[in-house]
């Protein structure tokens with residue numbers, strides 16, 4: 001635990017020591033604002049809730065989370081600092097978790113900084129703030145899912161661009177796993193129960209009720225186990241590829 | 245105490261280290277010599293637990309590096325080849341981070357920080373990001389990191405590479421001053437260093453140990469008195 005905290009603090013500090021943090025936060029805020037007001041027509045709807053804001057988060061994360069995740073391990077391997085990290089008296093799992101949590105909290109900070117939208121909607125009407133808080137938590141949880149995939153992929157390569165592209169593709173498949181586009185493709189040659197299983201992996205399906213502020217335990221368990229799975233794979237891959 | 249038994253490392257078809265065995269006792273400073281690509285760094289990476297051996301075993305202070313990696317790593321200070329570190333950090337932040345991982349605390353931590361900063365003359369660059377330091381200073385930061393927790397075992401991969409003559413001298417002094425109760429392995433291409441600091445030298449080429457002796461012992465095998473000539477003779481197979 002102590003080691004995880006140490007790694008966590010170092011990592012989080014390093015975001016703010018470079019322009020990465022500021023560029024990311026600014027782009028995150030601009031994009032989420034643009035999606036909410038232009039695509040989601042927050043004003044024109046005439047309803048006091050933030051669903052236009054949360055509705056686009058999966059698409060926002062699809063590109064922004066891999067951009068944060070790509071450097072997690074690829075950079076460490078490229079610069080050689082992984083040799084230092086892996087010869088310090090800490091376990092691989094502690095490093096993986098510490099680095100992951102730092103990136104997740106960083107995304108959390110970006111998410112919290114969208115609060116002006118929340119203030120706006122409270123100024124304009126009387127939204128259910130409990131629902132909004134729940135939706136924020138749901139969105140944060142989904143970001144954690146994207147991030148765990150990205151962290152694992154980042155450990156597979158020294159090249160951040162490759163890590164980014166592969167992560168976007170995998171996240172895209174997870175997003176759309178429940179959509180007719182993907183399901184129709186599998187329906188043709190797979191038994192129904194496998195098609196159902198694929199459909200149940202969909203980010204969009206699990207996020208749909210979270211985004212409405214309904215915290216269903218099944219959705220939470222889904223994202224938590226997804227994160228656990230990818231981080232476990234991440235640990236194994238770091239162990240295998242650290243010295244390549 | 246380091247015990248290395250029948251250590252080998254293969255990368256695909258290439259055998260980087262082949263059946264290397266040796267022991268190093270406290271008080272010994274072992275110089276690890278050999279041409280480029282001989283397998284020096286690979287051996288050091290296996291001792292420090294970064295690479296796992298294809299066959300053979302490494303024991304550090306009684307702990308098998310593969311079985312009890314954390315215990316072994318606690319007792320090792322390591323300067324990897326090229327002194328990698330976190331470039332966006334400043335040396336002081338970096339030492340703080342290493343100190344936390346090494347579980348230093350209280351007065352001890354303050355004293356250790358002070359000591360390594362003074363010994364490696366880092367005081368002028370403490371608040372400059374490591375990325376922007378010169379090569380020699382980067383190396384010194386890496387050395388500071390390696391000795392911060394006053395480890396029983398020091399593994400230094402080309403510690404004086406890129407240092408100015410004064411710093412080379414000071415780093416040798418530093419190693420001599422901490423040597424008496426420690427196990428130290430250093431790799432180097434500067435053969436005069438062998439006489440200056442090493443109590444023993446291992447010469448390796450193509451992954452195999454060619455000679456393992458004191459500097460005087462190596463001299464007695466050769467007609468020449470110069471370490472460079474001895475090195476050339478041994479690694480080109482003229483004497484063994």
Ligand SMILES: Nc1ncnc2c1ncn2[C@@H]1O[C@H](COP(=O)(O)OP(=O)(O)OP(=O)(O)O)[C@@H](O)[C@H]1O
Nearest residue numbers: 243244255260278279280281282283284285286287
């Ligand atoms: N990750 C790796 N994959 C494949 N081959 C490797 C890898 N690491 C090292 N090698 C090979 O193993 C051999 C030994 O390399 P090593 O770095 O141990 O040499 P060295 O003695 O430290 O040389 P130098 O004096 O140049 O530092 C070389 O032929 C090198 O190409």
Ligand SMILES: [Mg+2]
Nearest residue numbers: 284285286325
């Ligand atoms: Mg080397």
